[in-house]
Amino acid sequence: MTSLDDFRMETRAWLEENCPQDMRKTVTTESDICWGGRNWTFKSEAQQQWLERMAERGWTVPSWPKEYGGGGLNGDEAKILKEEMTRINAMSPLESFGIWMLGPALLKYGSHEQKLQHLPKIARGEIRWCQGYSEPGSGSDLASVQTKGVDMGDHFLVSGQKIWTSYADQADWIFALVRTEPDAKKHKGISFLLFDMTSEGVSTKPIRLISGSSPFCETFFDDVKVPMENVVDERGNGWTIAKYLLTHEREMVSNLDAIFGGSAGLYETAIDSIGLDETGRLDDPLLRADIGEFLIDEMALTAHLAAAKDFHRAGNQLGARSAELKYLGTELNKRRQSLVVQAGGLEALSGPEENNGIGNQSASWLRSKGNSIEGGTSEIMLSIISKAVLRLPSLG
């Protein structure tokens, strides 16, 4: 037996003993997901237990180093842990922007003190982070951010506005792109700042979307004091970190299905609402043809994501190719949601607009329209691929 087999058996036994029965089910509502943070109210005792037990082993962030609250697992072990969790249908003990985004950025660019200060709290779900990137005037052209941080000696005075800040109203800390070097060139004048959302001068306001209420907020900074030591890496190097993080975000976004437990029931919806003809085929040949096109693309993307994971696990950086996954994943999800609503007909459109929980077909359809905008639009993804992969000439 190899040591990996041993690891699998130990992991299986530990999960069997420690994963509460209530935590062995598919995520069906938003409140099933544990986000942690100072203001977090656990949905159940089981949710709290599960988080505490997993955090104790460092398994909320299995591949982070142990000294920063991680599990210190290598790629193979982390894969086994994930497989064993899937085997018993265990929910993820903790999801957060700290895990997906800030953590990887700090591991790569943060100082030892910053890592010690922030990473263990992320791993234990004590501090919930949000991301302050986009601004009303800076969408696709993110590097044009105008939120400014004025150098006051031992601190910056930050003022400006961010938008699309997910869960800003519930987050404890923010990592934000702030222009601290007004005289430097566009991409060189931005710093990556960390600060507490309870600081004086921070306020938030939720945004209502076409799909109903949303986690997105507008976030306002009115002369917020941010200590100098809260800059990650060098001043003016924020864009480099932001770009690095965006590739992480794209990988995550292209795999969102995993978080919400798989397909949106397209095939079942079609069979239920339309029925089959006498040859056993869906009794709407044109919709059936569209579903068929979708089906082979879904199989292709599934294979492609698996290949990308293997590629990544083998120690290769996805780099610009994460744009490819983001593009394919989000465009496919838009098609899926659109087909679900088409298959469901008026059934899929019934119910009041505010009834927009996970699983609501019309809300999911409307929400999916944003998939190819958030985290970099499809058009930006195609431009990245043209330039960085195909090496086609560009204007700037």
Added chain:
Amino acid sequence: MELFSSEETLLKDSASGFMAENASVQALRDLRDQKETLGFNQELHKTLADMGWFGMLLPEDAGGYDFGHRAAGLVAEEMGRNLTASPFLSTAVLSTIALRQSGGEHLSEWGPKIATGDAVIALAIDEGAKHNPSRIKATAEPDGNGFILNARKRAVFDGYNADRLIVVAKTGEDIGLFLVDPSTAEVEVERNAMLDSRNAANIQISNLHLDGKDLLCPLDKGATVLEATLRSGRAIAASEQLGVAREVAERTTAYLNERKQFGVPIGMFQALQHRMADLYCQIEQTASLISSALRAIDTTCDKAEALSRAAKAKVAKVSRVATEEAVQMHGGIGMTDEVDVGLFMKHDRVLTEMLGDSAHHIDFLLKTRGL
């Protein structure tokens, strides 16, 4: 994004170098312009066999190397990139798998000849303009210890001048695969040159008396052997078509950098960039799909059937876009015979029909999902 082992990289590189030198698009042009009746060059066939590529899917005790489908797919992809004309798919894949799955004497007799390039064996399955194995009309009526075979086959790739045919026919509800010598009087073979300068013969078989031992495998195994044969054929044909798509897309990208209009390379224009970038993404996910199909066949995973069909269906759609965009983005010159893109378009179109087009396989996949 695919990971290759060092052996696979070596194989890929040697296939790429060899095809570019000996079996390139120019070789296909020569074949076409010399009106070669076989649809492939015999010397080249022999050389490809000398490289070991005709024995890749044969077991070692039948003269082969047992490299597996993934390796065969890599070679086929290079053939697609170079439009290499050879009886690889018919002989080294389809017939090889039919023989291998059946086992026995036929495999020991013909395996070594396939591996050395001394035999061409064609699969005679299609009967109409579209591939549809569920509608086979050819019959093999039991007659004493043998059968009487009647068949009208179309699109028998490399069937002209083949040493043997594997003819698919129905015996009652069962499927039989029969090894037929095309030189017998009851077999009429009509050469049929295709758009892509290859051959697909029309074959008429009238009251041919066959011995029981001409049957490759027992009748109750016929359907399973045929399924395995088509599954392998689809996955390898998909690899070849992926090669076509990748090659034309790369040539088009190179052309966008080179061709200037309005004082700039036309690749500067976003209207073209985004189409090429989308095509690139589609090609890459198709490559992963094909690779997973090949792997599934090699590991006899139960997803192999669905994956091989999805792979064949998807690559046809993607390579069609690749070849159409190649002509469009090359502009007027893309319509001329002087540049190669038209040759890619022609072979691509034939590959799409071979072993079933997208609609055929998508229909199957939908049915297995209950709709």
